[in-house]
Amino acid sequence: MIGERNIFCRPGEGLARPRSGQAVVWAESPLQLLSAVEGHGAGLLGRNTVIHPRAGSVGMSSTLTSLMSQVPDGVSFTAGASRIPSPRIPGMDRWVIGDAFSGTVQRQLMVRPPNGEVVVLDDGLATRSLLAGLASERPVPLIRPRATPTAARRSLGLATWFVLRRLMQSGRLLVFTALPVAGQVRRRFTQLGGHLESHRFEWLDTQPVTEVVNEPTVLVGSAMPADGLIDGDPYVDWVHSMTDDGPVAYFPHRREEPDVLSRIAAHPLIQMKEHTVPVEMRLRSLHPGQQVHCLPSTVLASLGLILAPSGARIIGHAVPEQWWTPSTPDRVRRHLSSALDS
Incomplete structure (x- = not known):
């Protein structure tokens, strides 16, 4: 799989689409589910994308039911999962996550550093905080803005900053977002080797409208x-x-x-x-x-x-x-x- 074209891109290169390879997604919210389908539809995740939805998250079942009937070719879903998939699944080229501030995600990055690429999907406003942190000239603990962290949690967040910066420098970190990103942060992030791709919900725009709202x-x-x-x-x-x-x-x-x-x-x-x-x-x-x-x-x-x-x-x-x-x-x-x- 690693020998295929478009698996990785060198820092500074644009991402050719569609990309080949296999992607495994850990989706913890309905927005992350939708973002994963958008990423696959945009040709950024690979030829085949397996989405692992987190079990028990509010709103996931209804979103899954809606998406499963209309997803593009190459997307599949597992049953609701309680454990995050490993970043080192055999044959996987891209490990796709939404919440890079999650302690569970960060511990996986520490224990099993990925051999392939890491893709970060939209997780609300936290996505912009992540980009700003990774673009910082000084190390920044990657912790949710709302958190009051312990010393151990700050250490984990700081270690994650170094791991993701190394991935950026080798052209193996992609952030896929619909949110506007400040020009200075975008330039710094890409200069350091990160890939930043934007979308406007192009895949969703091709789907039929199923709900009518009459209230003004x-x-x-x-x-x-x-x-x-x-x-x-x-x-x-x-x-x-x-x-x-x-x-x-x-x-x-x-x-x-x-x-x-x-x-x-x-x-x-x-x-x-x-x-x-x-x-x-x-x-x-x-x-x-x-x-x-x-x-x-x-x-x-x-x-x-x-x-x-x-x-x-x-x-x-x-x-x-x-x-x-x-x-x-x-x-x-x-x-x-x-x-x-x-």
Whole structure:
């Protein structure tokens, strides 16, 4: 397999498509699932791509059901997995992950350094944090911006920085993202040997639209109250205030708490939508005059790409200072608010 063309590219070279070889994907969220299919459809993962969906992750079953009936040739899925696949599976050319800040992923990189290439898919705003860290002139522990790490966790994150930088220098690290990346970070990342490929959900754009939304206002839910980052009461009040202009379709985040959702749904002008698949797959039928609102979130960038041809608007709202809980550090507030720059 290693003798095939387009398995690896030297630093500074563009990636010829379609690429040959075999890819193994560890997908821990619906967005990572969709990103893996986009990566394969773009010809970046290889001739054959095996996706291992993490068992028990909220929203995975419905997304799998939707994707399995329409994925491009060469994509297959395993049953829900509880363990991450090894970076050294025989015959594998690319080890594909979404969350490079995961301790599980990082321990695999330490114990079983991959012989092939590592591909990182979108995992929300964390993807931009990863790129910025890897482009840094000084070593940076690769830790989630929201984490308060132990000394051992910082050591693991720092060791991972060195491993991924070595992969970059040998042309064996690819990041595949729909998020906008600052020009300085992009240039530095590629100068160091990393490959950065962007997409606009081209594969998804070829698929039939299966859901119609009639409400003039769409609100994409936030997990911030469930994560303890903002108070739930002002958030619910804000959602209810969106009905001042008419009916609202509310698409909940997969981690939202049932009690918050029930309070939101109590308003007679709010149509609570059942959580099924990512909103990137659900809101493609919107038309001029409809608006999508959300707090700072990855969907500002992803839906912005998808909705651009439709004429529908997506509007991001800053989190008022008084909403933040006292335990939410300033660095986390800045990290989440950076989505408004998309």
